[in-house]
Structures are given as C-alpha cells and as structure tokens.
Amino acid sequence: MEDLLEIKNLNIQARTRAGVLNVVNDLSFSIKKGETLGVVGESGCGKSVTALSVMNLLPEGVLSVSSGDIIFDDVTITQLPENKLENIRGNEISMIFQEPMTSLNPLFTVGDQVSEVIKRHKGLNKDKSWVKAVELLDAVKIANPEKRAFDYPFQLSGGQRQRVMIAVALACQPKILIADEPTTALDVTIQAEILALINMLKEETGTAVMFITHDMAVVAQMADRVVVMYPGKKVEEGTVHEIFSNPQHDYTKALLAAVPKLGEMASKKYPEPMKLVGEGSSKKPQPIVGTEKPLLKVNNLVTHYPVKGGVFRRTVARVHAVEDVSFTIMKGKTLSLVGESGCGKSTVGRSLIRLVEPTSGKVDLDGQDILSLAPKDMREARSNIQMVFQDPFSSLNPQRPLFDQVAEPLRNYGTLRGKDLEERIEVLFDRVKLPRSFMRRYPHQLSGGQRQRIAIARALALNPKLIIADEAVSALDVSVQAQVLNLMMELQVDLGLSFLFISHDMAVVERVSHDVGVMYLGRLVEIGPRPSIFRNPQHPYTQDLLKAVPIADPNQRKSERDLNFKPLPSPIHDLSHDPGPSEYKEVEKNHFVLTTDCGY
Template identity: 55%
Template structure:
C-alpha cells in the first residue's frame, strides 16, 4: 500500500530575478514498510523535496505545486494547523546536524518528551518516563542518567540517536531521514543504519532516506530515486540501479563511490577511475632511500581544565599520548579513527598550531619544538594545512584571488604586482578558471572551495601538507576529483601528506601507510595493504567491518554493531598513562599490545 505519493512536485524559491525551480516535476512513492533512497549531489533538490513533504518551506519565499498525498490526504492543500498535527505525529524527520536541531539549554530527555506532551497529551512526568524508554529503545546506554544531560555533553552518534528517539516518540508511519549519517564516523554510521533497519522491522514504518553515499543506499534501500539539478533522472529497484544504471550521471556516481578492497591487488595508491572508466596508473612517489621528511617521537598534547578564581587545574584532557611515526618525502600517511581519538590534534600539534606538551617533532632534520616563534613562521612555509571546512577557513570578505595571494606576499615569495599571475597559474593547476579569482567564497561550491584551499597551500611551495578531513563532507564525485587532484600534485611536486580521515575506503585509495588511533594513542600502524588485508588490533577490525559497501546484496544482512563510546580523555591531574609496547607482526607493521 502506498503511504506517501509525490506527483509532479515543483518547488520554487523567490530570487531577485524571479521564481527559480529547485525541484522540477518530481514523482515517486513510498510504501508501508519500504525504504526509498533519494540520492544525488548537493544542490540536486533532495532536501528541498523533504521539506516540501513536511510543509517546512519558508512562507513567502517558496512555493510548491503538484501533489503530495499521505495515506490519501493531500498535504499541499492542508491548513497549517492541520499540518502541525501530522508533522511529528504521523510524519517525522531526522535532520543532518543534530547540534543545530536540538535546543542547547534543554536536557535531551525534555526535548524528546516535548512532542509526547504536545501530540499525545501526556503529563510532564509520564512524558519523561516515556522519553527514557525511547532512549533505551534506540540503544542509548544508561538512558535514565543520560536523559538529564544536555546536547553538548553527548557525542555525535548519541545525539543522532536522540534525534531518532524524538522522531519515533509518536510512532510515526513515515520517517524522513535527511543525510542522518553524513558527518558521522564509520562505526557510528553503521550503528545508526542498523538501528533504523531494526526499528523499521519492529514498527513497519516507511522510510524516505536522503543521502549522497551510494554505500549507504545499497545497505538500506529497496528502491532508489536519482536526482540531478532539481530533476529526477531515474528511479527503480536498488539492485537494478546498481546493476544496470540508465544514465551517465548514475554511472558516474557509482564509479566514484569508494569500495573497500578495491586496491587489494595494488601495493601502491591508485586514483579513482576517470569519468570514461579508464583506470589511471599507480605511481610510486615515495623516496624510500631519503631521510624521513617528518619524524615524530613520543608526542604528547594535553589541555588543562581549570576552575575557581585562582584557575586551579582540576583535570587534564589527554588528547594525544606518546604518538610516534615517520613520514618519507612523497609519502602519504593516513591517520584514521573516530571523532575524539586525537587525530586532528596530532596534525595541529605537528605544525605547532596547537602547542604540544612534550615530545620531539623534526621536520627535515630541524626540531620544531625548540624553534622560537619568529623562526617557526618561516619554517611553516614548507608545511601547510588543508582544513575540513574550506568555507570557515576562507575570509568571506576577501576575494579568493586575494586569499590565495596573501600568504605568498607575506612570506616574500611574490609582490603585489607579480601575485595575480601566480594566482592565475595556481587556479589553473587545481582545475579552476583564472577569472574566478575575482569571486567571493560564497559563490563557489564545496568542492571548488576545497580546490581554492589547495591552491592557497600550494602557493608557498610546501613539502608537507596536513589534510584534516579535507574530503569528508564532499559529495562522492567531488570527493573523487579532489583525491585525484591531491595524488596528481603529489606525483608532480613530490609532496608528502599527513592525511587525517575517518573514511576508510578513501584512505585505502590514497595512502601508502596507515596509523589507527584510539583514545589519543596509535594502536596499529603499517603499510596500507597490510592494515586492510590483515588487521591485527580489534579496533582496526571494527573500523573496517563498519564500512558501508555499494553492494545491494548486503541490505538483507543484519550486522551486530557494538554500541560503544570512546573512553573519556579527561583524567585527574596526577594520572599517569600506562607504558605501551608494540609488536612487529610484519615488516613495518606494529600493533599495540594489551588494552
């Protein structure tokens, strides 16, 4: 039976030039107990389609036409008061970013209880008791205690579980999930996907699942709709879409989806296939006989937590603990792990953007820990960082050409007169038009902004680039383009990368060696092919087992994903971490012994 039917939906937004269609003549249906995935890149109209169904379009600035029926009732014609009774009660929605969807000044239990009081008329006490039951149902440990916590006290995975509990509070018949796992670590993502499948089995809900991750589509959806630039390109059974895609765009989406194990037969990293399906050659860029470019020994980074007027230290955050590794010229070392494991702090500590507590950092033989600030600035010319969110790292009031030119001028590599020509060369080098130098950051897509960040880093002719989750938030096709660009630049310029990521499939594609971090420590490090083919540490095996694969046959399987959170890095001031030992299980493959 059809639960939701969308027919010829067109949604338009008011612009200075007139009304502009962002969803154009889209039709699909969701049956009871069925999961329909709507897939496409950013800007394709996926989320606006969901907002149209929910009746959450901004009044006066947007309008929807066509037909949206839920259990035979036309939603576009309903008055707002009647739509309020359906929204959250019969149809619920999970948003992509839980921190922006939850009220920071209310406990999570109170926020789950709110729709119960509004839609089901429960008292405050009864609603709170039901909220605890719902938190327990979505597998939140110690639900009674955690219901009293505030959003900032919970991890991203637990917050997404809170959002699911809130959505399920009134037993909706249709659940709309808008990119609910995009920003989550691979293990947390696997937990959320399994949870949604289990709850659907229990309640028979219909699910409209919006994503750009083809691996997630394969794992969760019976049927799939592909959208591109506001239009529906193709729709059908998920296995049919994967086995025989009808459009070139769908084929490009599938080709760009990282597949774990795709490089099992290649000892070297290899770029993503080209749009025509051609496989680029693998190039050995590592200078094996040269001295290490970067040597890190026993790196420790801690943050003091103070209280009281006198600022007494009452605890310390042990963010990075006794981390050691080498990086050769032309090599990519990937640092992987869940959020909070210390990988980003490791990258920032290497560049002394965050000051380490102790340890040794030698770059090209120079000990960075002993350099005064004046000399460190000059040394950083050869060490650059690409951040996860390029929009926040670009000045919104500075044209991108000026943003690229500024560090070159500050370091004396270019003058104001010569900089524009170099900016044009760099933009061309990263696949952008030189005329784009006059534009502002907000005029670019996410993938283009990341290319601008790479161009800015290249302007200083670095030898080391720390890439901190630099492709995690990008669409699959854009992600493939940026990864290929980074590998091309490495082959041409001899760059070394410290590639920080939680995306194991991308790590397999780009890295020479892999270091796995857990609770501030490296638990396993070794050649990429060894880590992926013969993982030794239980945590590494858990990371690899959680990776979604673009194979529709996996949808029928149920995986037992252990619900765990990382141990708290906050320790007493006198805490002494245990001394660790490592066993070499193969040449260059080290595994931490003990817990």
C-alpha cells in the first residue's frame, strides 16, 4: 500500500515568554490508504499539535512549523497557499476534536453546520446540501434526523454532538480522518458507541484514520499501527500487536505497565498495587486484605434536589439524585461506586459528609449517627471523613503556599500548632512522597500528579478513618494515575484507611476495590465483592457497562459494529412521583442485584 500522508522530519516550535521551545522534534511517520494509525502519548507529548499542523491550523503567533515537510497525496501541503489548503480542509482531510460540548457552534442548527461543509466543498445549493446533511445524520445513527437537523447543539447530548461532528468530518468523504481524542470526554458506553461508529464508517468509506489518544485501551481496540510519542519525539512505531506484545522502548514498556487492564485481577481475591517499571521492581506487590469490621454503614440513603419554578420560586419538581442506596464499608477496605455521569455516585459521596443534605436515610460511622448530628458535632465528625476531588487544578487555592494548604485542616481544628504542626506537615509530605522543599511552593509550580498528592496529604492531615476519593485519578495521565493509585493503596495498608472510591473507570475500579457498587439513575443496581461482580455480572446495566469497556489488549477486540445503549432517562420527576424502595436479591454470597425497576 502506498503512503497517503507522510510527515518528514517535522519540527514545531512554541513561542513562550521563556523563549522558543521545541514541542515536536524531528518527527517522521506515514499513514497508508485505509489504515488506522494510533498516535499515543501522555499530555504535552505533541500529538495534538502534530495533528493541527497537518491541517495547518496551529494557533497563529504561538506555534509554528519550523522545518520539515508534510506530504499528502504527493503534494507538499506545508508549502501550499492558504486558499489551496482551504480546499483540502474538511474535504480531503478532516478532523474531529475532543470536546463535543464546545466544538459545535452554539448559535447554528446542527443541520446548518453539517450542510455548510457540503455547500463549501461540493458546490451544492442550500436545499440539496440540507438533504445530504440529513442523510449524513442518519448515517451516524441520529434517530429522527429530519427533525433533529433543526436542533441546536445544546439540545443534544454529548454523544449525539460527537456523532454530528463525525457527520461533519465525513460529509465530503475525506481520504484521511484525524480523530483527536474523540471519546475522552464521553462516558464509557457512549465511547463504545462512537468507536464502533468510526470503525463502521471507516469500513464503508475506506478512509484512513489518524487516531490520537492517551488511552492505551482505545488504541488496542482501534489501531492497525501505532506511533508512541514521548515529549516531542517518536519513541516507537510498529503494528498494534508488536507494540502491545513486544514493546521495545522503555517508555512504551512503562506506559503499558501503568495501564490497568480489565480482567487482569480475575484470579486475585484482594486488590494489590500495580507493578510499575523501574519502581522497586524487585519487590512483589502484596495483596491488601483489610478487615471484616464495618466502619461505615449507609442505610436507605435518599437525596433529592428541589427544582424551583414559577413566579414564587416554589419547588415544582425534584431531581432524584440518590434513590434508596445502602452499603457498608469495612475498616481497611475499599468500596468503589461506578457509573456514568449523572448516575448519582458523587452525590452519594457528598451526602455522606452532608455537603448536600440527604432527604432521608441513616449513615453510621463507627457507631456515630452522622445525619442526626448538630452542626457543632458534625464539624467534629467531618475530621473522620475527608475528600479528594477530581480536578487537582481547581481544588487547590492558587494563592497559598502548599504548606498552608495541607496545614489548613489542622489549624481549623486547632489540634496542632508551632513546631508540632511543622513536623506533622513534614511527615505528611514524606508520606505522599513529595520533597519537603515543596512546602513553600505554590500549586502552579506542580504537575497534576503532584497536586493530587497534595490533595491527598491534606485529606490525611486529620488522621481520617475514611477517605472519599471522587474521581481522584480521572484527570491524570496513565503513568501518573498508576503512581497515585499505588500511593493510595500503600497508605491504606500503612494507616488502615478505608476508601469510598468513586469512579467511572471499570479497569481502575477492578484494580483497587474490595467491593464494588454499580449505580444507575440514582439506584445501586448491583453490589458485591469485586471478583463476583466482574466474573458474574447479573444486572443488565452492569453487563452492558462491562461490555462497553475497551480492553488494553489488541487480541480482545470488541466485535460489535453497531452499538446502541439505552440513553439515560431524566432523573427529574414531579412532586407526586414515588419511586418505591430498592429491593435486592442475593445471587452469590454478599452479591446483591436490584430487582426493582430502575429504568434500564
């Protein structure tokens, strides 16, 4: 097969205050007709910048190609004038982006936005290109396309918007589709649908795909060949099987070791830290057994949010965020709550420490009834439960040195002061493996992983019994994610901590949990010991969820070409709605499945 796109010795420079920086160094690779090339690497490795340079859409004045050639279809496009390039963009090379929420213009209908590109390149008139746009919307499996074409982007869900983006990209049957992290912002079932759709359309049209992602599992599912990038350079290139079964470069090895693979814990009863490359590799990871003593008992927790409306701002409806949820967390163990966005898993976490006031239920922490505590006692109780949030960039105060941020809980509770406080903070920095010199630094001087360590140190400051980790590793790169997960597991063993681990990532959950609860539309649809849930999922939702998760192994590819999971219904109901209690049946020891209708 001949090369369709060839990148030769590409160098891209960034102009910053500190001077000129090389963000892509001497990069060369090519894409053949009809193949899918996966470009993987962690944030900042230059993969998106490379994609934008192919389109010649690098942000002006910030990034520029300093040398090298990009040859597309025997034409050196790096030397083409702008008006010639415009004829190629969206026509022969097209692109889908990461953020479906912001990639479509909010003020034009989706039909407009799809037909615009057809009008531009195919010279069809308004009516004909509209008809074509509706056909395309149908091809990307948008139900009722004649009607939906008149919708504005805000009326569509994230998955539907990404489908529209795909329709725009494929409208002129391009020779190459560049997909830059197209599923990263989507839920796992939606991701599976979009990946299946891209594969299906690729087979139908024969277009080549350059698939850019940080997610090794997605690469394993999609790519024929893989290019691995590490800050600005290509470190390895090969077929997907070569890369996954016989990686050559140390970085590729480390990257693969850091990826949790769904199913790899099947033979193990307890969670254990990941074995990472170069990190005390002689030490064998020890399983984390935990205890059988309950720490937190949650019974029939219900949390509703009021929806205000009308002239007098009365409550007109309710959001049923958490609906009759019960679980127990043992001392020294981890319970994970998994589910997709909007399923209520975060609200459970917040309800436990009364950041939102639960509507009813009982929360018992080591014999103390949390929900009936007076504000003063609640304050005391909160020192036993601490939270770590998702976004390490916004959950730290940018204006305060890290010492103060970690010391803040201790100062608030007045437990330590002066020299004792300083010593305690030093110990905490040691615990999360950050150098003590960081105590005087500010958050912007740290990487994402380091910030998350600070957030953990802050959570540990008061010696809590339970840590609620709400998507605590979701925003991190895989290698950093693995380190932070290992740190959390190490702390669990050393300090006997319990975790409520809230996550959407099934592979991570399989790695860290003793018990797993699956949530859907506010209800816990299935709960039980981790091995039992993953080996023998009983609820249809759990089964679909597991089916949707991409596995980081090219030998275990999903064969479905046309996935269509049930869209999430609205959790908003009028005041008279009485959903009824959650009832369960025990399918295995301690493994319960919801028998009440939850809407799935």
